[in-house]
Amino acid sequence: MSTAKDTAGEDMPWDEVTPEAARKLLVAAVEAFAEQGYHATTTRDIAGRAGMSPAALYIHYKTKEELLHRISRIGHEKALEVLSGAAGIEGTPSERLAEAVSSFVRWHAGRHNTARVVQYELDALSDEHRTEIVELRRRSDAVVREILREGVESGEFDVPDVPGTTLAVLSLCIDVARWFNTQGRRTPDEVGALYADLVLRMVTAQK
């Protein structure tokens, strides 16, 4: 099922979620939350979309918040994995930053439904779960901040405000999930390449 696409053309593996019924419910929840928002979605809606009964849903998830938390945690872990993997390639800070930005953009374009849910429904998480997710977000921040710091140290980059620039770089990538449209003119790869170029221009020291 790892190449299955949902109606938005989004890659939808969620392979880590087992058994299959739990995975199907989670995919249905992502769709419903992305379409109508977390608060307007009932567990009955989610069960219905997955072709199951509400009772079958409760076997796997006690509450709607548990579904959101699961989606948010897996989504943030995947995004962090993509970012860390790209940042960890052999290369100069410029090469690593370009790879990190283009991969992170591709993820937000390719999985825009998941990314929207994960980004816009943070306030709906319980305090405990939100704290856990905020920690994952801090780690994504740290990946970008560290590349910027290394580039400044090596003289490749000129970045007067490293935390502010980190915020801007991540924000630029994340907002792709809002505007990206699979029917649009640009592919995820093209947006990734454009954004990597724009971000390098932001940080590269003038000769």
Place this chain on the structure above:
Amino acid sequence: MSTAKDTAGEDMPWDEVTPEAARKLLVAAVEAFAEQGYHATTTRDIAGRAGMSPAALYIHYKTKEELLHRISRIGHEKALEVLSGAAGIEGTPSERLAEAVSSFVRWHAGRHNTARVVQYELDALSDEHRTEIVELRRRSDAVVREILREGVESGEFDVPDVPGTTLAVLSLCIDVARWFNTQGRRTPDEVGALYADLVLRMVTAQK
């Protein structure tokens, strides 16, 4: 009432909306939509927040969508006004771009609740209303695109992909509404200044 603040510390004039009851309902709708999403909000919720009866709401707005449309149209018109005003100052393309970005960022930071509703609930508008709003968005795009084009022509800017860079610049400003927090470390002015600098770095021709 033009200096009234809502609970998020956002400037909330909506002075153009009269009579006062219609304005109060609209302010209540922005709060409710920003908090729980459009689909989860009922007209009863909105009337309750404004201290009115559902019947009183129907005097001013026939449907919930009419409220969203009103918010979205005024919000987009204000954002376009801010952007056009800034872009229209006397100065070089660099000066005008810096002013446009910092003003647009300040608007999205200062009115983040309105901006979130306006940006994230586009799909909930009727086809006719969405078409009208898309046209306002095209005009915002055109303002930025025109400054970039002029800067390229004058040799100040080097922008290989003007439409793509326009998209990125506006996206960066808009996403401020998602992450901006009035309790955070940066003021709207500080974010505006940082972003104007980052955008100029993106587009300025290397000497």
